[in-house]
Every structure is written in C-alpha cells, then in structure tokens.
Amino acid sequence: xSERKVIIITGANSGIGKAMATDLGAAGHHIVMxxxxxxxxxxxxxxxxxxxxxxxxxxxxxxxEPDPGARVREGGARRRTRRWTC
Numbered sequence: 664x665s666e667r668k669v670i671i672i673t674g675a676n677s678g679i680g681k682a683m684a685t686d687l688g689a690a691g692h693h694i695v696m697x698x699x700x701x702x703x704x705x706x707x708x709x710x711x712x713x714x715x716x717x718x719x720x721x722x723x724x725x726x727x728e729p730d731p732g733a734r735v736r737e738g739g740a741r742r743r744t745r746r747w748t749c
Contacts, residue, residue, distance in 0.1 A: 681707050
C-alpha cells in the first residue's frame with residue numbers, strides 16, 4: 664500500500680458495506696463506518712477491528728437527525744459534503 668486513505672463507508676454494519684470495510688481495513692486504510700444503529704455498528708466494528716491494520720471509527724445516527732455526518736466532520740474527516748445520508 665503506497666498511501667493510507669480515510670475511507671467513509673455507509674451501511675458498514677452488514678453485507679457489502681461490512682465486507683468492504685473489513686477488506687479495506689485489512690489493507691491498512693483508516694475506515695469510518697457510517698451506520699444507523701449504534702448497537703449493530705459497534706458489533707460490526709469489533710469484528711472489523713480484528714482484521715484491520717489501520718484505525719476504525721464509527722459514526723452512527725438515525726434518519727431523524729438533522730445532520731448525522733456532523734460527527735464525522737467534527738472528528739477530523741473534513742469533506743466538502745453538504746449532506747451525509749446514513
């Protein structure tokens with residue numbers, strides 16, 4: 664791997680999102696998981712961290728939040744995004 668990237672993956676607590684988070688984390692990238700359910704997100708994060716060589720973060724928020732992506736942006740992953748949809 665030539666450069667470690669910060670990769671934000673929505674739906675990372677199951678299915679294709681979780682598989683991508685696991686594989687990219689194992690490659691050493693910094694993964695930020697976007698999940699609606701905090702409980703399922705934390706369980707998936709624990710699984711992914713077992714194989715990850717880079718840091719794994721979790722941004723969980725429901726559809727009722729005005730801007731769930733604010734947690735990610737406040738955490739240092741600054742992007743020019745108007746809206747984050749979990």
